[in-house]
Amino acid sequence: MKKTAPIGIFDSGVGGTSIWKEIHQLLPNENTIYLADSANAPYGNRSEAEIVSLSIKNTEKLISLGCKIIVVACNTATTNAVDILRKNYEVPIIGIEPAIKPAALQTQSKSIGILATKGTLSSALFHKTSEAFTKDISVIEIVGEGLVPLIEKGALESQELKELLTNYTAPMLAANIDYLVLGCSHYPYLIPNLKKILPPTVTIIDSGEAVAKQTKKTLEKIELLSEENKQPSLQFYTNTEIDTLTFLLKAYSKNISIQQKEF
Structure with a gap:
């Protein structure tokens, strides 16, 4: 080679x-x-x-x-x-893999959010990684249903996308997360929108x-x-x-x- x-x-x-x-x-x-x-x-x-x-x-x-x-x-x-x-x-x-380890090691509020697809959150490898690093931490897992098709269409500024993100992050904010893990390689394209929704106390990380x-x-x-x-x-x-x-x-x-x- x-x-x-x-x-x-x-x-x-x-x-x-x-x-x-x-x-x-x-x-x-x-x-x-x-x-x-x-x-x-x-x-x-x-x-x-x-x-x-x-x-x-x-x-x-x-x-x-x-x-x-x-x-x-x-x-x-x-x-x-x-x-x-x-x-x-x-x-x-x-x-x-979703960057669960750095989020779990660095969280101060002992509460982290994970936004990912159903296929990732239900996989054996995800559960193995999550269990290894989040024993004393509250983890709010949200399936980002509908986000990938909108990104695939390039609809990054659509009202539908912004509403989905607002709905998906609401339970995370209610749980006082200080780290949001993006568990899908499409999701970094959502960071500009997420920064408008999330307080500056929440750090967004991807892999x-x-x-x-x-x-x-x-x-x-x-x-x-x-x-x-x-x-x-x-x-x-x-x-x-x-x-x-x-x-x-x-x-x-x-x-x-x-x-x-x-x-």
């Missing part, structure tokens, strides 16, 4: 671009290929078997495109399928930076970190229309390629 081989990233849609941005910022010389499986979004409402099947499909596509490492930029896919992917494929697999650091650490370990210092190839594929990807990545428009592709 060449050091110039791409980093492969997949998500149940456009949300994982929040993870891609962190990876690209930390590793600006790396070639990347991103799969937005928007045709099957959201994964959070699907059965475990469906989530595993879709994760295998995406992984095999990225392997066929020559990726040296694969980042599962989807909480639901990680919590339901990452162990199976690691058993079946030799390529290193990086997963993403993007930690995933980027783990990706770098793994590439260093297997000696596949790119050493080339030139404009990398940054490819994005979606199996639906490209409008939302184009909107979310407009700051990178000069350097990236976005295509609609069946996979």
Whole structure:
């Protein structure tokens, strides 16, 4: 495997671009290929078997495109399928989990909120992580029903989105949370709206930076970190229309390629 081989990233849609941005910022010389499986979004409402099947499909596509490492930029896919992917494929697999540990270790009010999909909150891996770190802490888990489809449409300023966020955060505020964990890679796109709703005493955390650091650490370990210092190839594929990807990545428009592709 060449050091110039791409980093492969997949998500149940456009949300994982929040993870891609962190990876690209930390590793600006790396070639990347991103799969937005928007045709099957959201994964959070699907059965475990469906989530595993879709994760295998995406992984095999990225392997066929020559990726040296694969980042599962989807909480639901990680919590339901990452162990199976690691058993079946030799390529290193990086997963993403809700940042429960840092929230639990840093909370002063002993109350934290977790906004995630049904698929993540009901998974065995999520429960294992949560139980390990939240024994003396009140945890308010809220399923963000309807948020992913709105983000997939690029409706970040819609009244419907703002009302959903107000409703979902109300029980968290009533419980005096001081940390809000975003348990879906789509949700960092909600941070500007959340900051308008939540008091400044609430810290919002997601997993993007930690995933980027783990990706770098793994590439260093297997000696596949790119050493080339030139404009990398940054490819994005979606199996639906490209409008939302184009909107979310407009700051990178000069350097990236976005295509609609069946996979």
